[in-house]
Amino acid sequence: MGDFNQPESKEDFLNNFQEVKPLMNSTEALYESARCLFCYDAPCITACPTEIDIPLFIRQINTNNITGASNTIYRSNWLGNICGQVCPTEVLCEGACVYNHQNVKPIEIGRLQSYATAQAIKSGQKLKKDAKKLNQSVAVVGAGPAGLSAACELSNIGYDVTILEARSMPSGLALHGVAPYKITNEQVLAEVEYLKQQFGFTIEYNHPIANSRDMAYLDDQFQAIFLGIGLGATRSLKLPGENLHGNWGAVEFIETLKISQHQLKVPQRVVVLGGGNTAMDAASECARMGAKQVILAYRKGLDQMGAYRFEYEMAKNAGVQSLWFVNPLEILGSERVEAVKFKKTRLENDKLAILDEEYTVPCDMVIRATGQSKQVNVFSLVEGIQYESDGGMSQGKLPFQTTNPKYFVAGDAFNGGLEVVNAVAEAKKAAVSIHQYLQDL
Ligand SMILES: Cc1cc2nc3c(=O)[nH]c(=O)nc-3n(C[C@H](O)[C@H](O)[C@H](O)COP(=O)(O)OP(=O)(O)OC[C@H]3O[C@@H](n4cnc5c(N)ncnc54)[C@H](O)[C@@H]3O)c2cc1C
Numbered sequence: 001m002g003d004f005n006q007p008e009s010k011e012d013f014l015n016n017f018q019e020v021k022p023l024m025n026s027t028e029a030l031y032e033s034a035r036c037l038f039c040y041d042a043p044c045i046t047a048c049p050t051e052i053d054i055p056l057f058i059r060q061i062n063t064n065n066i067t068g069a070s071n072t073i074y075r076s077n078w079l080g081n082i083c084g085q086v087c088p089t090e091v092l093c094e095g096a097c098v099y100n101h102q103n104v105k106p107i108e109i110g111r112l113q114s115y116a117t118a119q120a121i122k123s124g125q126k127l128k129k130d131a132k133k134l135n136q137s138v139a140v141v142g143a144g145p146a147g148l149s150a151a152c153e154l155s156n157i158g159y160d161v162t163i164l165e166a167r168s169m170p171s172g173l174a175l176h177g178v179a180p181y182k183i184t185n186e187q188v189l190a191e192v193e194y195l196k197q198q199f200g201f202t203i204e205y206n207h208p209i210a211n212s213r214d215m216a217y218l219d220d221q222f223q224a225i226f227l228g229i230g231l232g233a234t235r236s237l238k239l240p241g242e243n244l245h246g247n248w249g250a251v252e253f254i255e256t257l258k259i260s261q262h263q264l265k266v267p268q269r270v271v272v273l274g275g276g277n278t279a280m281d282a283a284s285e286c287a288r289m290g291a292k293q294v295i296l297a298y299r300k301g302l303d304q305m306g307a308y309r310f311e312y313e314m315a316k317n318a319g320v321q322s323l324w325f326v327n328p329l330e331i332l333g334s335e336r337v338e339a340v341k342f343k344k345t346r347l348e349n350d351k352l353a354i355l356d357e358e359y360t361v362p363c364d365m366v367i368r369a370t371g372q373s374k375q376v377n378v379f380s381l382v383e384g385i386q387y388e389s390d391g392g393m394s395q396g397k398l399p400f401q402t403t404n405p406k407y408f409v410a411g412d413a414f415n416g417g418l419e420v421v422n423a424v425a426e427a428k429k430a431a432v433s434i435h436q437y438l439q440d441l
């Protein structure tokens, strides 16, 4: 098992969750930026959902034009600092870097991006272009990456923007979900504060849109509404024993961990069910919280897992063990979780076959990383929203417009759950659609 002891203080917590991509100093940034080949038709740009002009900002860093570099980044991606730290760069920009073809380490684009934007945040560098004030107001529901990106873009165009957020803090899963070894809560909140100061949008906290009266208020007060509400709670597996103490949904567990930090006590033996990135995060985080046995249990094998390989390696390096080809049957225990009973499985012609052989793993806690449910209740409050036969939302005339022309949607609520950078990219495009819609009114 990994060498992590249960953290007793904030300092212990930060020590167990040391940043995997720490901030560069100026010498490192100069050296790393000098390695870039400034490729024509750079593949790193096309691999980035926000299409940041990567060679340009790297050249600007290399000529010590940090203001120019952060402007280049923010022009394409309003959450440039958060994305520099949390993006799976290994499979996006850095994965596309031409150096990979020569077996040379790709340019550390994410860390260079964080280097430039951290300085913009620290100095309060001016971002907003002096847009003409437009006499229309837009409501943004949800202050997650999608909502924040839409709010920045709309404010930049000149709209009066109010964000209504159910929780008491901004940033959605960037704050409540992303692993603490990728970004600290303070870093996430610093970028949001910076953006709020630059653009002047308002965030009303503890303001969930929960019923038809709330929706009628939005409809009445605002000319357009952007829904960046993400996804809901972790789906149930409908297993017997899911009501026992010590049984958690992954998203709820991670949110508690991110807020409580060292105050959360994780027991000695944990089983994490699932094979996606959230399962890797939950398992890795339990190991770093001092659990002595963390077992990742997945229905199929390593090659079928949905998680990125680098996320799996990170969990393995933290001491997480794996149990392949097991399907959970029941969570056992009287009041508390005591074990999970599985049936063994195997792949037959790529189809999962559940075998008769049973297998029980004793544990004190179970985490279900089995995906998040859709926020159907909120969407059902909007009149006229239609769906396709596959369950996807039907689109209006403009990109990210729903079939009620006043309502737009992007981010996890639209794409079913991808990465922060996808939410940011989609929401920026949705804001442009909102502008077009309001201009045509
Ligand atoms: C455990 C976990 C780890 C992740 N790690 C990474 C990572 O390392 N890198 C990465 O790029 N991506 C990661 N992701 C994915 C990423 O966090 C999401 O894709 C991204 O946050 C989606 O942004 P969003 O704004 O669409 O939704 P969310 O981040 O979910 O934000 C939605 C916001 O809307 C608010 N809201 C919801 N309903 C209402 C309502 N009715 N009224 C008012 N407000 C409402 C919520 O409180 C929340 O603040 C992770 C996801 C999870 C679950």
Ligand code: SF4
Pocket (backbone or CB within 6 Å): 035, 036, 037, 038, 039, 042, 043, 044, 045, 054, 055, 058, 096, 097, 098, 099, 107, 109
């Ligand atoms: S592909 Fe790599 S070397 Fe080429 S511009 Fe992008 S970061 Fe620089």
